[in-house]
Amino acid sequence: MSDATITVLPGDGVGPEVTAQALQVLHAVEELYGHTFTVHQGLVGLAAIAAEGVAISETTFETCAHSDAILFGAIGSLPAGKNHSGGPRPEQALFRLRKEFGFFANLRPVRPVESRYDASPLKPEYLKGTDLIFVRELSAGLYYGHLESVPGKPSEIRRTGDEAEAIDTLLYTSHEIERVVRTAFEIAADRGGKLTSVDKANVLSSSVLWREVVARVARDYPTVTYEHMLVDACAMGLIRNPADFDVIVTENLFGDILTDEASMLTGSIGMLPSASLGQRRTESGSFGLYEPIHGSAPDIAGQDSANPIGAVLSAALLLRHSLGLHREASAVEKAVEDVIHQGYRTVDLHEGGCTVIGTQEMGQRIRDTL
Amino acid sequence: MSDATITVLPGDGVGPEVTAQALQVLHAVEELYGHTFTVHQGLVGLAAIAAEGVAISETTFETCAHSDAILFGAIGSLPAGKNHSGGPRPEQALFRLRKEFGFFANLRPVRPVESRYDASPLKPEYLKGTDLIFVRELSAGLYYGHLESVPGKPSEIRRTGDEAEAIDTLLYTSHEIERVVRTAFEIAADRGGKLTSVDKANVLSSSVLWREVVARVARDYPTVTYEHMLVDACAMGLIRNPADFDVIVTENLFGDILTDEASMLTGSIGMLPSASLGQRRTESGSFGLYEPIHGSAPDIAGQDSANPIGAVLSAALLLRHSLGLHREASAVEKAVEDVIHQGYRTVDLHEGGCTVIGTQEMGQRIRDTL
């Protein structure tokens, strides 16, 4: 029996729709397994800017701080042009949560459903055996270059007359590299698998340091085979031989790019969940933030057509990593797999003779299958 | 009748093998069309370090400077660990050529052969109509962060006791952005097509400036439709809807990653050519450097199994852009397409009932088809 506090931040666009389904799945788990989840809600992103004038308010931040886990939807973007106006930007909510809560490891598992490989643009024979997990560094690198105070990333565009110059800084300390690499080795050891560390060591100093730290940490994990791979080669390898990968660890921006690409192995970015974890412990796991990897997709918001699976699988990761409810997490994952296997799909997935259903029906079917 | 000087820098690994085929294709063009090409050869990369102690010697550099075009093979890497030892690194040759000759625009066309879509890991229906070209910025960004003197990029790893910190700088001036964006708009206008500008404007200051410059330059090209896209979305879109792209312009490292990924649309990185161009004019075109986008692939070097098509198509780009020989360039491209269509492939391509042939035979067949 678990007694846990969860803060839900639905955010913008399709965020509220998909989070609603994920939350209902959590409630179903609560009932089925006899747990008690106390749920708080808060605003983030454009929704928070509109209502509270900031991308995330202090109150919301505090509510998160006193929870075991955060279930996050998606945040929108400002219209182009307003992006650097100096006002609050929706992304700041995410950057602040990641940074201040020390969420340095972002786990993004990618596992296409075997009986439904046809959902992907790739030929089935290329997908055979694909089951990988990214460990993306989440609290340093270019995302935090020249970040002087956390909530407001100052403009680093310098203007002289008609000319302008913009600078971003890619900085990593060996400590920042080591903690995320260690997390990745732990996961690889648990899976009895291998680790691919991705960098651009033929160009970047930070990647040279990255390789050095990986080689050092590797000595503590003699059972794990590891390799270094350049980011360009990895972008290619993910399509050419996806089954060759097991655990992939990489820096923040490379992880951002490669995971969106890898979502195509499942057929849609709407399928992928993520867990952001740090040092802080809860009673039976890690304090964490859980979000689908897709964005707010304002063009399809409010149409009951968004894929809730990324959000639902994020809730499964929440059960596992923050609440220590492993059986429940696996049950949710199994229910998703079953519904996909039965031939139900949201419109983002290649139809392939399947039955196309809406956001809510997908959520309902997953709950019914639990 | 053209009278041109070409410097060939075969480099390392499979570089010499594929360049040899490309050069023979150029000689075939010379004979068939009655041109005179004066060819010089030089060392670069590991080959140059071994023989001359530097990644590219002053003499070789000067020879290049007095040519109309450079045909480049591939350069190897130092073994991991030796990468930051302070000695010469093979990549420096490439960085120096790109920087000192002002090659700011790197063109990378991607056009899978329609009758042979099965060479790709993607399903044929996803490839239908794919014909795109990348314009990658090549002389700024993270590649040149903290570059104090061109040939030796100083180590930016700072150590204090057991701790270390590494910094790379992503810097763009509006001038550097404008010239490459203008090149991309020119190409889009020529193709009667559209332009996708790829950045990470929700995170990077340099991308915010990038968008601003794109919007400004766009006013000079009212016939070209353009859009902004985030790099993560593009990494996904290239697999999901490759035919939706036409001309893609992006900064240096994003271009590096995305073009390797996009090579999978053709089935192999061995298929893709590139042209690096700057301001300098030759008699009938631009001074340029032409190289396949693949690397030195030391594991398969010397086995007559490398795919020479990327190198041969690079020679075609050389004919077009540096020598103004449009008809000849198209003839080479057509010959490559015909040989692929006839069902000949090197081993890097998915076999699919085709005849697998070696590097030399592939070169020979292309020449015979000319």
Ligand SMILES: CC(C)[C@H](C(=O)O)[C@@H](O)C(=O)O
């Ligand atoms: C919304 C954006 C800032 C974010 C990122 O780049 O990290 C998103 O793409 C992600 O992957 O979580």
Ligand SMILES: CC(C)[C@H](C(=O)O)[C@@H](O)C(=O)O
């Ligand atoms: C060899 C390497 C430095 C180079 C690059 O990163 O530019 C290569 O990957 C390329 O794409 O030309």
